[in-house]
Amino acid sequence: MRSLVFILMIPFFCTVTSFAAGQDQASAPAEKPDQPRFRLGAYFEGWMLNDKNLKSFFHHSQRNLWGFEASVHTLYNIDVWATYRIYTDETKTTHYGNTDKFRIDATSVGLIYRPVVWSALEPFIGAGVEIYSYSEKLEGDTDIPDTSGNAIGFHAQAGTYINITKFLAGKLFVRINGVKKTLDKALPDGTTKLDLGGKEFGIGLVARF
Amino acid sequence: MKRFMFMALLLAAALSLQAQEMKVEIRKMTEGFTGNQRFPAVAENVKGERIYTFRGNDLYSHYYYYKNGTWSGGGRIPGSPRYGNYWFSDIVADSTGTFHYVCEDASKALYYGFFKDGTWASMRKIDIRHEATLALGVRSDDTVVLVSAMVAVGGGITKDVIVGTKPAGKTIFSNFQNITGDRNANTMVDAAIDADDNTWISYKMEFPGDGKDILDTILHGVNKSGKDIYWKNVSDQTGWTWYSRVAINSDGKIMVTWMRSQHRAYFSCLFDPLTKKWTEFQEISDGPLRPWCTMYNKLLARESDFYWVGLTGDRMVVLYKYDAEHNSWIKLADVSDRAAYWCSAHMGSDSILITWDNQAEPTSCYLTTVSGIFPPPLPKVQSVSNLVVVKRIERSFFHGYSLNILSWEDNPLNAEQGITIAAHRVYRKERTADSSQWALISALAADVYSLEDKSIASDIDYVYAVTCVDSNGDESPIVDPSEEPSETTRLPGSRWSSVRSDR
Numbered sequence: 001m002r003s004l005v006f007i008l009m010i011p012f013f014c015t016v017t018s019f020a021a022g023q024d025q026a027s028a029p030a031e032k033p034d035q036p037r038f039r040l041g042a043y044f045e046g047w048m049l050n051d052k053n054l055k056s057f058f059h060h061s062q063r064n065l066w067g068f069e070a071s072v073h074t075l076y077n078i079d080v081w082a083t084y085r086i087y088t089d090e091t092k093t094t095h096y097g098n099t100d101k102f103r104i105d106a107t108s109v110g111l112i113y114r115p116v117v118w119s120a121l122e123p124f125i126g127a128g129v130e131i132y133s134y135s136e137k138l139e140g141d142t143d144i145p146d147t148s149g150n151a152i153g154f155h156a157q158a159g160t161y162i163n164i165t166k167f168l169a170g171k172l173f174v175r176i177n178g179v180k181k182t183l184d185k186a187l188p189d190g191t192t193k194l195d196l197g198g199k200e201f202g203i204g205l206v207a208r209f
Numbered sequence: 210m211k212r213f214m215f216m217a218l219l220l221a222a223a224l225s226l227q228a229q230e231m232k233v234e235i236r237k238m239t240e241g242f243t244g245n246q247r248f249p250a251v252a253e254n255v256k257g258e259r260i261y262t263f264r265g266n267d268l269y270s271h272y273y274y275y276k277n278g279t280w281s282g283g284g285r286i287p288g289s290p291r292y293g294n295y296w297f298s299d300i301v302a303d304s305t306g307t308f309h310y311v312c313e314d315a316s317k318a319l320y321y322g323f324f325k326d327g328t329w330a331s332m333r334k335i336d337i338r339h340e341a342t343l344a345l346g347v348r349s350d351d352t353v354v355l356v357s358a359m360v361a362v363g364g365g366i367t368k369d370v371i372v373g374t375k376p377a378g379k380t381i382f383s384n385f386q387n388i389t390g391d392r393n394a395n396t397m398v399d400a401a402i403d404a405d406d407n408t409w410i411s412y413k414m415e416f417p418g419d420g421k422d423i424l425d426t427i428l429h430g431v432n433k434s435g436k437d438i439y440w441k442n443v444s445d446q447t448g449w450t451w452y453s454r455v456a457i458n459s460d461g462k463i464m465v466t467w468m469r470s471q472h473r474a475y476f477s478c479l480f481d482p483l484t485k486k487w488t489e490f491q492e493i494s495d496g497p498l499r500p501w502c503t504m505y506n507k508l509l510a511r512e513s514d515f516y517w518v519g520l521t522g523d524r525m526v527v528l529y530k531y532d533a534e535h536n537s538w539i540k541l542a543d544v545s546d547r548a549a550y551w552c553s554a555h556m557g558s559d560s561i562l563i564t565w566d567n568q569a570e571p572t573s574c575y576l577t578t579v580s581g582i583f584p585p586p587l588p589k590v591q592s593v594s595n596l597v598v599v600k601r602i603e604r605s606f607f608h609g610y611s612l613n614i615l616s617w618e619d620n621p622l623n624a625e626q627g628i629t630i631a632a633h634r635v636y637r638k639e640r641t642a643d644s645s646q647w648a649l650i651s652a653l654a655a656d657v658y659s660l661e662d663k664s665i666a667s668d669i670d671y672v673y674a675v676t677c678v679d680s681n682g683d684e685s686p687i688v689d690p691s692e693e694p695s696e697t698t699r700l701p702g703s704r705w706s707s708v709r710s711d712r
Binding site for chain 2: 054096143144188
């Protein structure tokens with residue numbers, strides 16, 4: 001499923017980028033002439049899921065992880081932006097103690113608007129969609145089957161770039177996700193609601209060119 | 210008192226008329242007591258322990274405890290009320306060796322207490338409108354059955370026979386059912402449990418107000434659900450019959466005895482539930498006619514035989530054995546050395562235990578042990594000890610299931626009796642299901658002492674029993690767990706309960 005998500009994202013990203021490039025030419029006089037078109041970055045973040053059952057079962061309210069992002073400038077200081085990160089957690093099954101690994105492959109696609117540049121700071125806000133692929137796998141002999149599924153939601157984010165050089169910027173951000181799913185089969189605690197939304201906050205480095 | 214207790218008078222009298230090896234031992238149990246001690250009863254459990262109870266001169270219940278060949282302990286039973294009119298009592302022992310004791314404060318209330326491993330549980334009042342007489346029985350699952358005569362609603366001379374039960378592990382009798390529910394006065398109850406756990410009850414039925422002045426002996430069978438399976442007027446004689454007794458032998462045949470006032474004699478009749486046929490009335494003859502109120506007697510069964518203990522006309526306690534071939538009774542022994550007021554009896558493992566108190570005041574209580582009548586029984590295999598059930602949940606985040614983890618230990622009684630265990634069998638039922646719902650879920654080797662039961666529904670409360678099968682293929686009885694459900698804890702994020710979570 002993760003492969004499928006990427007395959008779907010590529011034409012979407014290319015289409016938006018091509019459209020943006022054309023628009024950029026048309027609207028170029030309204031923009032800063034030396035603005036870089038592409039940004040590639042990596043960040044380190046804390047991710048706090050909303051789902052109380054998940055946090056209780058895996059005994060973690062927050063996981064720290066690496067993420068990667070890319071964006072392309074379109075027009076009016078608006079970028080098309082995407083990121084990919086992997087949320088993982090691990091615990092033991094309640095009685096037999098088999099290792100239980102949980103994972104979310106999270107892809108976000110959206111738009112970012114950078115209204116102003118204040119000295120080295122370049123704040124932004126943004127919004128977009130969340131595309132998650134989750135799985136739970138158990139190791140060893142067990143009667144419990146593995147599980148996988150997908151969920152889609154939205155996000156809103158805010159932060160700032162900190163321009164260090166012409167080609168390099170730091171980044172601070174906060175992102176809020178809303179990703180809920182109704183499960184076909186209830187969890188052992190009886191609920192069918194799965195809330196994979198949450199809050200992310202992080203710091204990163206972005207290359208601009 | 211203890212000094213006198215341990216120096217108790219031991220009278221051995223070769224009073225037997227028949228068996229060469231029969232031995233009659235009379236023991237004065239209340240040596241040192243002053244005043245009138247009354248209404249003794251006795252029972253023996255599978256461990257060979259005995260409890261002897263009586264109403265003391267202080268009008269409380271007292272007891273002595275017999276273990277490893279020695280009478281000891283004794284004293285007032287905890288929680289015993291001070292009786293206004295103590296008369297009837299009964300003691301039975303279940304398959305675990307627990308004694309169950311019920312006694313009456315006639316026309317007022319019944320009281321129940323149990324004795325296990327040398328300790329009494331404080332006696333409690335049983336919440337029924339008790340009139341007089343009672344009897345106990347034990348089903349194969351250790352449910353104790355109480356049969357009693359109750360003051361009927363509305364009072365007067367109308368009385369009814371009621372049956373209540375106390376499942377194994379519970380401490381109160383409940384589920385009382387009025388099995389007569391008529392306008393007749395039904396009292397003088399006795400009860401016996403057959404191999405199918407049906408309860409056979411004998412009682413005196415009085416027909417009030419019709420001018421005939423008839424009291425007859427009834428045999429009334431009810432199944433575990435309290436549904437009638439049999440009813441018959443057994444005596445069907447003119448005049449009054451009193452103090453019926455009932456017992457069931459290993460062939461399933463049912464003996465009923467009663468006293469008939471006009472003949473001043475005891476009669477018996479044997480019923481075969483398979484053929485539904487009764488034998489002719491048979492008098493339990495003992496020479497002189499009995500004066501009124503020597504009516505106390507007790508009927509016992511062992512293997513295919515029946516034994517009867519009662520009072521003669523001169524109030525001596527005698528022991529009879531039924532001769533099935535000739536439908537007659539044969540006197541085995543005189544078992545008292547003086548005139549008695551009261552008598553009762555219990556079938557021990559290798560002897561008949563007969564309790565009585567003497568007629569002349571101040572009265573004392575005695576125990577006569579009649580041994581050598583039959584060989585000691587072969588030891589019976591017992592179920593496992595210390596069965597523990599722990600409910601657990603095995604789950605990932607998305608999936609899970611409940612499982613019950615059972616563990617148990619060897620019952621030391623089996624080793625003590627030289628019994629070799631060949632296998633264990635695990636049974637399961639829903640807690641609220643009756644004992645007919647036990648289902649075999651696993652047969653395990655004798656050296657396996659645990660089981661994980663995964664084939665359960667998470668929202669059902671199960672109970673388990675683990676039996677032992679000996680090298681002869683005999684299986685111990687299924688015993689309901691004596692423990693209440695263990696403490697329940699809640700796992701985070703789970704509606705499933707985990708019992709005794711010990712991870």
